[in-house]
Amino acid sequence: MLGGKNILLGITGGIAAYKTTFLVRLLIKAGATVKIVLTESASSFVSPLTLATLSKNPVLTSFEDKKEDSTDWNNHVELGLWADVMIIAPATANTLSKMANGICDNLLLATYLSAKCPVFFAPAMDLDMYKHPSTKASFEALQSFENIMIPATSGELASGLHGEGRMAEPEDIIAFVNQYLSAGLPLSGKNVMITAGPTYEAIDPVRFIGNHSSGRMGFELAKEAARLGADVILISGPSHMHIDHESITLVKVVSGSEMYAAAHEHYAKADIVICAAAVADYRPKTVADQKIKKASDDLSIDLVKNKDILLSLGKQKKNQFLVGFALETENEIDNAIGKLKKKHLDAIVLNSLNDEGAGFSTSTNKITFIDKNSHIKAFDLKSKEAVAVDILAEITSRINA
Numbered sequence: 001m002l003g004g005k006n007i008l009l010g011i012t013g014g015i016a017a018y019k020t021t022f023l024v025r026l027l028i029k030a031g032a033t034v035k036i037v038l039t040e041s042a043s044s045f046v047s048p049l050t051l052a053t054l055s056k057n058p059v060l061t062s063f064e065d066k067k068e069d070s071t072d073w074n075n076h077v078e079l080g081l082w083a084d085v086m087i088i089a090p091a092t093a094n095t096l097s098k099m100a101n102g103i104c105d106n107l108l109l110a111t112y113l114s115a116k117c118p119v120f121f122a123p124a125m126d127l128d129m130y131k132h133p134s135t136k137a138s139f140e141a142l143q144s145f146e147n148i149m150i151p152a153t154s155g156e157l158a159s160g161l162h163g164e165g166r167m168a169e170p171e172d173i174i175a176f177v178n179q180y181l182s183a184g185l186p187l188s189g190k191n192v193m194i195t196a197g198p199t200y201e202a203i204d205p206v207r208f209i210g211n212h213s214s215g216r217m218g219f220e221l222a223k224e225a226a227r228l229g230a231d232v233i234l235i236s237g238p239s240h241m242h243i244d245h246e247s248i249t250l251v252k253v254v255s256g257s258e259m260y261a262a263a264h265e266h267y268a269k270a271d272i273v274i275c276a277a278a279v280a281d282y283r284p285k286t287v288a289d290q291k292i293k294k295a296s297d298d299l300s301i302d303l304v305k306n307k308d309i310l311l312s313l314g315k316q317k318k319n320q321f322l323v324g325f326a327l328e329t330e331n332e333i334d335n336a337i338g339k340l341k342k343k344h345l346d347a348i349v350l351n352s353l354n355d356e357g358a359g360f361s362t363s364t365n366k367i368t369f370i371d372k373n374s375h376i377k378a379f380d381l382k383s384k385e386a387v388a389v390d391i392l393a394e395i396t397s398r399i400n401a
Protein backbone atom coordinates (compact mmCIF):
# COMPACT_ATOMS: atom_id res chain seq x y z
CA MET A 1 0.00 0.00 0.00
CA LEU A 2 2.83 2.38 0.81
CA GLY A 3 4.85 1.73 -2.35
CA GLY A 4 5.12 4.92 -4.41
CA LYS A 5 3.32 7.01 -1.77
CA ASN A 6 4.54 10.36 -0.42
CA ILE A 7 4.68 10.03 3.35
CA LEU A 8 5.12 13.05 5.57
CA LEU A 9 6.35 12.05 8.99
CA GLY A 10 5.91 14.55 11.83
CA ILE A 11 8.04 13.81 14.89
CA THR A 12 7.40 15.52 18.21
CA GLY A 13 9.45 15.64 21.40
CA GLY A 14 9.08 12.39 23.29
CA ILE A 15 11.53 9.62 24.08
CA ALA A 16 9.73 7.34 21.57
CA ALA A 17 11.15 9.63 18.85
CA TYR A 18 14.20 7.36 18.73
CA LYS A 19 11.97 4.59 17.32
CA THR A 20 11.13 6.72 14.30
CA THR A 21 14.50 5.80 12.79
CA PHE A 22 13.12 2.26 12.42
CA LEU A 23 9.81 3.62 11.15
CA VAL A 24 11.59 5.61 8.43
CA ARG A 25 13.57 2.54 7.38
CA LEU A 26 10.39 0.48 7.09
CA LEU A 27 8.65 3.19 5.08
CA ILE A 28 11.59 3.44 2.68
CA LYS A 29 11.72 -0.36 2.41
CA ALA A 30 8.01 -0.37 1.54
CA GLY A 31 8.84 1.89 -1.43
CA ALA A 32 7.54 5.18 0.00
CA THR A 33 9.12 8.62 -0.44
CA VAL A 34 9.56 10.10 3.02
CA LYS A 35 9.87 13.72 4.13
CA ILE A 36 10.23 14.55 7.79
CA VAL A 37 9.21 17.55 9.87
CA LEU A 38 10.70 17.61 13.35
CA THR A 39 9.74 19.89 16.24
CA GLU A 40 12.62 21.65 18.03
CA SER A 41 12.19 19.46 21.11
CA ALA A 42 12.11 16.25 19.02
CA SER A 43 15.64 17.00 17.83
CA SER A 44 16.82 16.46 21.44
CA PHE A 45 15.66 12.84 21.16
CA VAL A 46 16.62 11.94 17.61
CA SER A 47 19.23 13.46 15.35
CA PRO A 48 18.11 15.26 12.17
CA LEU A 49 21.23 13.91 10.45
CA THR A 50 20.21 10.30 11.17
CA LEU A 51 16.71 10.95 9.88
CA ALA A 52 17.92 12.82 6.79
CA THR A 53 20.30 9.97 5.96
CA LEU A 54 17.63 7.31 6.38
CA SER A 55 14.89 9.22 4.55
CA LYS A 56 17.27 10.52 1.83
CA ASN A 57 15.67 13.96 2.24
CA PRO A 58 16.53 17.05 4.29
CA VAL A 59 14.76 17.15 7.65
CA LEU A 60 12.77 20.32 8.28
CA THR A 61 12.32 21.97 11.68
CA SER A 62 11.49 25.60 11.03
CA PHE A 63 9.86 27.86 8.48
CA GLU A 64 13.20 29.40 7.53
CA ASP A 65 15.70 27.55 5.43
CA LYS A 66 18.68 27.59 7.77
CA LYS A 67 21.27 27.40 5.00
CA GLU A 68 23.59 30.43 5.08
CA ASP A 69 22.40 33.42 2.95
CA SER A 70 19.29 31.49 1.86
CA THR A 71 16.15 33.49 1.21
CA ASP A 72 14.10 30.27 0.84
CA TRP A 73 11.56 29.13 3.35
CA ASN A 74 9.98 25.77 4.04
CA ASN A 75 6.55 25.99 2.54
CA HIS A 76 4.11 24.17 4.82
CA VAL A 77 1.30 24.45 2.26
CA GLU A 78 3.33 22.72 -0.44
CA LEU A 79 4.46 20.05 2.02
CA GLY A 80 0.91 19.42 3.21
CA LEU A 81 -0.35 19.07 -0.34
CA TRP A 82 2.62 16.90 -1.39
CA ALA A 83 1.74 14.24 1.19
CA ASP A 84 -0.43 11.24 0.35
CA VAL A 85 -0.33 10.28 4.03
CA MET A 86 0.81 12.19 7.12
CA ILE A 87 1.91 10.28 10.22
CA ILE A 88 2.62 12.10 13.46
CA ALA A 89 4.65 9.77 15.64
CA PRO A 90 5.32 10.08 18.46
CA ALA A 91 2.50 12.54 19.09
CA THR A 92 2.96 14.20 22.48
CA ALA A 93 0.11 15.48 24.66
CA ASN A 94 1.29 19.02 23.90
CA THR A 95 1.21 18.64 20.10
CA LEU A 96 -2.08 16.73 20.17
CA SER A 97 -3.69 19.48 22.22
CA LYS A 98 -2.41 22.13 19.82
CA MET A 99 -3.63 20.13 16.80
CA ALA A 100 -7.04 19.74 18.42
CA ASN A 101 -7.27 23.50 18.92
CA GLY A 102 -5.85 24.78 15.67
CA ILE A 103 -2.71 26.22 17.26
CA CYS A 104 -0.05 26.69 14.67
CA ASP A 105 3.19 27.85 16.28
CA ASN A 106 5.66 25.59 14.48
CA LEU A 107 6.25 24.11 11.02
CA LEU A 108 4.80 20.71 11.96
CA LEU A 109 1.51 22.20 13.15
CA ALA A 110 1.23 24.52 10.14
CA THR A 111 1.86 21.57 7.83
CA TYR A 112 -0.74 19.49 9.66
CA LEU A 113 -3.33 22.23 9.14
CA SER A 114 -2.43 22.40 5.45
CA ALA A 115 -2.56 18.64 4.80
CA LYS A 116 -5.56 17.33 2.86
CA CYS A 117 -4.48 13.68 3.07
CA PRO A 118 -5.34 11.11 5.78
CA VAL A 119 -3.49 12.06 8.99
CA PHE A 120 -2.51 9.35 11.46
CA PHE A 121 -1.28 10.13 14.96
CA ALA A 122 0.47 7.72 17.32
CA PRO A 123 0.36 9.11 20.86
CA ALA A 124 3.19 8.47 23.28
CA MET A 125 3.25 9.75 26.85
CA ASP A 126 3.23 8.67 30.45
CA LEU A 127 0.17 6.73 31.66
CA ASP A 128 -1.40 9.51 33.73
CA MET A 129 -0.97 11.99 30.90
CA TYR A 130 -2.57 9.44 28.53
CA LYS A 131 -5.56 9.04 30.87
CA HIS A 132 -6.00 12.74 31.55
CA PRO A 133 -9.40 14.13 30.49
CA SER A 134 -7.73 16.89 28.47
CA THR A 135 -5.71 14.32 26.49
CA LYS A 136 -8.85 12.25 25.93
CA ALA A 137 -10.60 15.41 24.72
CA SER A 138 -7.74 15.94 22.22
CA PHE A 139 -8.11 12.35 20.94
CA GLU A 140 -11.84 12.83 20.49
CA ALA A 141 -11.51 16.19 18.79
CA LEU A 142 -8.86 14.92 16.39
CA GLN A 143 -10.88 11.84 15.50
CA SER A 144 -13.91 14.06 14.89
CA PHE A 145 -11.70 15.88 12.34
CA GLU A 146 -11.24 12.44 10.70
CA ASN A 147 -7.64 12.06 11.85
CA ILE A 148 -6.86 8.45 12.61
CA MET A 149 -5.52 7.44 16.00
CA ILE A 150 -3.00 4.61 16.26
CA PRO A 151 -3.55 3.79 19.94
CA ALA A 152 -0.67 3.57 22.36
CA THR A 153 0.06 0.19 23.91
CA SER A 154 0.67 -0.89 27.50
CA GLY A 155 4.04 -1.71 28.95
CA GLU A 156 6.99 -0.23 30.73
CA LEU A 157 7.21 3.51 30.20
CA ALA A 158 10.27 5.78 30.23
CA SER A 159 9.25 6.96 33.72
CA GLY A 160 9.63 3.38 35.00
CA LEU A 161 5.87 3.11 35.51
CA HIS A 162 3.82 0.43 33.78
CA GLY A 163 0.67 1.23 31.82
CA GLU A 164 -0.84 2.60 28.66
CA GLY A 165 1.12 5.23 26.80
CA ARG A 166 3.87 3.46 24.82
CA MET A 167 3.92 4.48 21.18
CA ALA A 168 2.84 1.62 18.88
CA GLU A 169 5.89 -0.21 17.51
CA PRO A 170 7.04 0.91 14.02
CA GLU A 171 5.95 -2.43 12.44
CA ASP A 172 2.50 -1.99 13.98
CA ILE A 173 2.25 1.59 12.74
CA ILE A 174 3.04 0.39 9.22
CA ALA A 175 0.53 -2.48 9.48
CA PHE A 176 -2.12 -0.07 10.80
CA VAL A 177 -1.62 2.43 7.99
CA ASN A 178 -1.54 -0.35 5.40
CA GLN A 179 -4.76 -1.84 6.67
CA TYR A 180 -6.47 1.54 6.63
CA LEU A 181 -5.31 2.32 3.11
CA SER A 182 -6.27 -1.08 1.74
CA ALA A 183 -9.79 -1.09 3.25
CA GLY A 184 -12.21 -0.26 0.49
CA LEU A 185 -9.91 -1.42 -2.29
CA PRO A 186 -11.56 -3.98 -4.59
CA LEU A 187 -9.37 -6.89 -3.45
CA SER A 188 -8.99 -5.87 0.18
CA GLY A 189 -9.08 -8.98 2.40
CA LYS A 190 -8.71 -11.33 -0.58
CA ASN A 191 -5.96 -13.91 -1.03
CA VAL A 192 -4.64 -14.22 -4.55
CA MET A 193 -2.37 -17.06 -5.70
CA ILE A 194 -0.43 -16.71 -8.94
CA THR A 195 1.90 -19.13 -10.72
CA ALA A 196 4.57 -17.57 -12.92
CA GLY A 197 7.67 -18.23 -14.97
CA PRO A 198 9.07 -21.36 -16.53
CA THR A 199 9.86 -24.64 -14.81
CA TYR A 200 13.21 -26.38 -15.14
CA GLU A 201 13.12 -30.16 -15.36
CA ALA A 202 16.47 -31.66 -14.41
CA ILE A 203 18.25 -34.05 -16.78
CA ASP A 204 21.36 -34.37 -14.62
CA PRO A 205 23.00 -32.16 -11.94
CA VAL A 206 23.92 -29.47 -14.52
CA ARG A 207 21.32 -29.70 -17.30
CA PHE A 208 17.61 -29.18 -17.56
CA ILE A 209 14.69 -28.88 -19.97
CA GLY A 210 13.16 -25.41 -19.75
CA ASN A 211 11.55 -22.66 -21.80
CA HIS A 212 11.89 -18.93 -22.51
CA SER A 213 9.17 -17.70 -20.15
CA SER A 214 10.42 -14.55 -18.36
CA GLY A 215 7.82 -14.67 -15.60
CA ARG A 216 6.97 -11.01 -16.29
CA MET A 217 3.22 -11.54 -16.84
CA GLY A 218 2.80 -13.35 -13.51
CA PHE A 219 4.93 -10.79 -11.64
CA GLU A 220 2.91 -7.90 -13.10
CA LEU A 221 -0.31 -9.67 -12.09
CA ALA A 222 1.04 -10.08 -8.56
CA LYS A 223 1.90 -6.36 -8.33
CA GLU A 224 -1.49 -5.30 -9.63
CA ALA A 225 -3.36 -7.66 -7.28
CA ALA A 226 -1.36 -6.23 -4.35
CA ARG A 227 -2.08 -2.67 -5.53
CA LEU A 228 -5.78 -3.56 -5.44
CA GLY A 229 -5.41 -4.58 -1.79
CA ALA A 230 -4.92 -8.37 -2.02
CA ASP A 231 -2.47 -10.55 -0.13
CA VAL A 232 -0.58 -12.39 -2.84
CA ILE A 233 1.26 -15.71 -2.97
CA LEU A 234 3.43 -15.66 -6.07
CA ILE A 235 4.77 -19.11 -6.95
CA SER A 236 7.50 -18.66 -9.51
CA GLY A 237 9.82 -20.91 -11.41
CA PRO A 238 13.35 -19.63 -12.18
CA SER A 239 13.03 -16.00 -13.29
CA HIS A 240 15.23 -12.89 -13.34
CA MET A 241 12.32 -10.77 -12.17
CA HIS A 242 12.50 -9.21 -8.69
CA ILE A 243 9.69 -8.28 -6.40
CA ASP A 244 9.74 -6.53 -3.05
CA HIS A 245 6.28 -5.81 -1.76
CA GLU A 246 5.00 -6.41 1.72
CA SER A 247 1.71 -7.93 0.48
CA ILE A 248 3.45 -10.36 -1.88
CA THR A 249 5.05 -13.58 -0.68
CA LEU A 250 7.35 -15.02 -3.31
CA VAL A 251 7.60 -18.82 -3.25
CA LYS A 252 10.51 -19.88 -5.45
CA VAL A 253 10.33 -23.27 -7.12
CA VAL A 254 12.33 -24.95 -9.85
CA SER A 255 10.43 -27.92 -11.29
CA GLY A 256 6.83 -28.54 -12.25
CA SER A 257 6.49 -31.00 -9.36
CA GLU A 258 7.65 -28.35 -6.89
CA MET A 259 5.21 -25.85 -8.39
CA TYR A 260 2.43 -28.44 -8.15
CA ALA A 261 3.17 -29.01 -4.44
CA ALA A 262 3.39 -25.28 -3.63
CA ALA A 263 0.18 -24.47 -5.53
CA HIS A 264 -1.75 -27.19 -3.73
CA GLU A 265 -0.34 -26.09 -0.36
CA HIS A 266 -1.68 -22.53 -0.77
CA TYR A 267 -4.86 -23.32 -2.74
CA ALA A 268 -7.35 -23.77 0.11
CA LYS A 269 -6.83 -20.21 1.38
CA ALA A 270 -6.97 -18.58 -2.04
CA ASP A 271 -9.95 -16.58 -3.29
CA ILE A 272 -8.51 -15.96 -6.74
CA VAL A 273 -5.99 -18.16 -8.55
CA ILE A 274 -4.25 -17.22 -11.78
CA CYS A 275 -2.01 -19.82 -13.41
CA ALA A 276 0.31 -17.84 -15.66
CA ALA A 277 3.27 -20.23 -15.42
CA ALA A 278 4.67 -21.94 -18.50
CA VAL A 279 4.97 -25.33 -16.85
CA ALA A 280 7.02 -27.89 -18.79
CA ASP A 281 4.59 -30.48 -20.09
CA TYR A 282 7.17 -33.28 -19.77
CA ARG A 283 10.13 -34.07 -17.51
CA PRO A 284 12.92 -36.64 -17.83
CA LYS A 285 11.77 -40.01 -16.51
CA THR A 286 14.94 -40.33 -14.45
CA VAL A 287 17.44 -37.71 -13.35
CA ALA A 288 21.05 -38.86 -13.70
CA ASP A 289 22.99 -38.66 -10.43
CA GLN A 290 26.17 -37.64 -12.20
CA LYS A 291 26.78 -35.37 -15.19
CA ILE A 292 26.00 -37.34 -18.36
CA LYS A 293 29.18 -37.90 -20.41
CA LYS A 294 29.14 -37.54 -24.20
CA ALA A 295 29.97 -41.21 -24.63
CA SER A 296 27.88 -41.96 -27.73
CA ASP A 297 26.79 -40.11 -30.89
CA ASP A 298 23.10 -40.32 -29.95
CA LEU A 299 21.41 -39.71 -26.69
CA SER A 300 17.76 -40.38 -25.94
CA ILE A 301 16.02 -39.10 -22.87
CA ASP A 302 12.73 -40.70 -21.88
CA LEU A 303 10.17 -38.12 -20.85
CA VAL A 304 7.07 -38.50 -18.69
CA LYS A 305 4.17 -36.11 -18.44
CA ASN A 306 4.17 -33.50 -15.67
CA LYS A 307 0.97 -33.27 -13.67
CA ASP A 308 -1.27 -30.44 -14.89
CA ILE A 309 -1.45 -28.06 -11.94
CA LEU A 310 -4.36 -26.03 -13.29
CA LEU A 311 -6.41 -29.13 -14.16
CA SER A 312 -5.90 -30.51 -10.66
CA LEU A 313 -6.84 -27.17 -9.04
CA GLY A 314 -9.93 -27.04 -11.26
CA LYS A 315 -11.06 -30.47 -10.09
CA GLN A 316 -10.73 -29.47 -6.42
CA LYS A 317 -12.25 -26.04 -6.85
CA LYS A 318 -14.53 -24.80 -4.07
CA ASN A 319 -15.05 -21.02 -3.99
CA GLN A 320 -11.91 -19.99 -5.81
CA PHE A 321 -12.14 -17.88 -8.97
CA LEU A 322 -9.78 -19.85 -11.19
CA VAL A 323 -8.07 -18.35 -14.23
CA GLY A 324 -5.78 -20.04 -16.72
CA PHE A 325 -3.76 -18.96 -19.71
CA ALA A 326 -3.84 -20.50 -23.17
CA LEU A 327 -1.23 -19.96 -25.85
CA GLU A 328 -2.73 -21.01 -29.16
CA THR A 329 -1.72 -21.00 -32.80
CA GLU A 330 -4.97 -22.01 -34.55
CA ASN A 331 -8.71 -22.10 -33.77
CA GLU A 332 -7.71 -19.91 -30.87
CA ILE A 333 -11.11 -19.07 -29.33
CA ASP A 334 -12.48 -22.62 -29.65
CA ASN A 335 -9.33 -24.17 -28.23
CA ALA A 336 -9.28 -21.71 -25.33
CA ILE A 337 -12.94 -22.38 -24.51
CA GLY A 338 -12.18 -26.10 -24.69
CA LYS A 339 -9.37 -25.66 -22.12
CA LEU A 340 -11.58 -23.51 -19.92
CA LYS A 341 -14.20 -26.28 -19.80
CA LYS A 342 -11.75 -29.17 -19.44
CA LYS A 343 -9.93 -27.49 -16.53
CA HIS A 344 -13.14 -26.20 -14.80
CA LEU A 345 -12.01 -22.57 -15.05
CA ASP A 346 -13.95 -19.39 -14.40
CA ALA A 347 -12.01 -17.57 -17.09
CA ILE A 348 -9.13 -18.01 -19.49
CA VAL A 349 -6.67 -15.50 -20.92
CA LEU A 350 -5.91 -16.28 -24.54
CA ASN A 351 -2.66 -15.35 -26.25
CA SER A 352 -2.43 -16.03 -29.92
CA LEU A 353 1.01 -16.69 -31.36
CA ASN A 354 -0.37 -15.15 -34.56
CA ASP A 355 -0.39 -11.74 -32.84
CA GLU A 356 2.94 -9.96 -33.07
CA GLY A 357 4.19 -8.87 -29.63
CA ALA A 358 2.12 -11.47 -27.77
CA GLY A 359 3.57 -14.43 -25.94
CA PHE A 360 5.82 -15.24 -23.09
CA SER A 361 9.28 -13.89 -23.84
CA THR A 362 8.18 -10.34 -24.81
CA SER A 363 7.48 -7.30 -22.61
CA THR A 364 4.13 -6.79 -24.34
CA ASN A 365 1.06 -8.95 -24.70
CA LYS A 366 -2.19 -9.04 -26.60
CA ILE A 367 -4.92 -10.94 -24.88
CA THR A 368 -8.51 -12.02 -25.22
CA PHE A 369 -10.33 -12.57 -21.93
CA ILE A 370 -12.98 -15.29 -22.05
CA ASP A 371 -15.20 -16.19 -19.11
CA LYS A 372 -17.15 -19.38 -18.40
CA ASN A 373 -20.29 -17.82 -19.86
CA SER A 374 -18.37 -17.41 -23.14
CA HIS A 375 -18.21 -13.62 -22.81
CA ILE A 376 -15.28 -12.70 -24.98
CA LYS A 377 -13.33 -9.43 -24.73
CA ALA A 378 -10.33 -8.73 -26.97
CA PHE A 379 -7.74 -6.15 -25.90
CA ASP A 380 -5.12 -4.21 -27.86
CA LEU A 381 -1.39 -4.91 -27.73
CA LYS A 382 -0.14 -3.42 -24.44
CA SER A 383 2.73 -3.61 -21.97
CA LYS A 384 2.40 -6.59 -19.63
CA GLU A 385 1.92 -4.09 -16.79
CA ALA A 386 -1.16 -2.66 -18.56
CA VAL A 387 -2.38 -6.16 -19.47
CA ALA A 388 -2.25 -7.11 -15.77
CA VAL A 389 -4.49 -4.13 -14.99
CA ASP A 390 -7.01 -5.31 -17.64
CA ILE A 391 -6.99 -8.93 -16.43
CA LEU A 392 -7.53 -8.00 -12.79
CA ALA A 393 -10.25 -5.50 -13.72
CA GLU A 394 -12.08 -8.31 -15.54
CA ILE A 395 -11.67 -10.64 -12.55
CA THR A 396 -12.68 -8.11 -9.86
CA SER A 397 -15.75 -7.04 -11.83
CA ARG A 398 -16.87 -10.68 -11.80
CA ILE A 399 -16.13 -11.54 -8.17
CA ASN A 400 -17.62 -8.29 -6.85
CA ALA A 401 -20.68 -8.50 -9.11
Ligand code: CTP
Pocket residue numbers: 195256275276277278279280281306307308309310311323324325326327339
Ligand atom coordinates in the same frame (compact mmCIF):
# COMPACT_ATOMS: atom_id res chain seq x y z
N1 CTP B 1 -0.65 -25.48 -16.76
C1 CTP B 1 -0.42 -25.94 -15.49
N2 CTP B 1 0.31 -27.11 -15.31
C2 CTP B 1 0.79 -27.78 -16.36
C3 CTP B 1 0.56 -27.30 -17.68
C4 CTP B 1 -0.17 -26.14 -17.84
O1 CTP B 1 -0.84 -25.32 -14.51
N3 CTP B 1 1.49 -28.88 -16.14
C5 CTP B 1 -1.46 -24.27 -16.94
C6 CTP B 1 -0.72 -23.06 -17.46
O2 CTP B 1 -0.18 -22.28 -16.39
C7 CTP B 1 -1.80 -22.33 -18.22
C8 CTP B 1 -2.71 -23.41 -18.68
O3 CTP B 1 -2.43 -24.53 -17.89
O4 CTP B 1 -2.58 -21.51 -17.36
C9 CTP B 1 -2.62 -23.71 -20.16
O5 CTP B 1 -1.61 -24.55 -20.48
P1 CTP B 1 -1.27 -24.99 -21.98
O6 CTP B 1 0.09 -25.56 -21.94
O7 CTP B 1 -1.57 -23.87 -22.94
O8 CTP B 1 -2.39 -26.00 -22.32
P2 CTP B 1 -2.42 -27.52 -22.20
O9 CTP B 1 -3.69 -27.80 -21.48
O10 CTP B 1 -1.16 -28.00 -21.60
O11 CTP B 1 -2.57 -28.00 -23.68
P3 CTP B 1 -1.60 -27.96 -24.93
O12 CTP B 1 -0.18 -27.73 -24.43
O13 CTP B 1 -1.81 -29.25 -25.52
O14 CTP B 1 -2.09 -26.80 -25.76
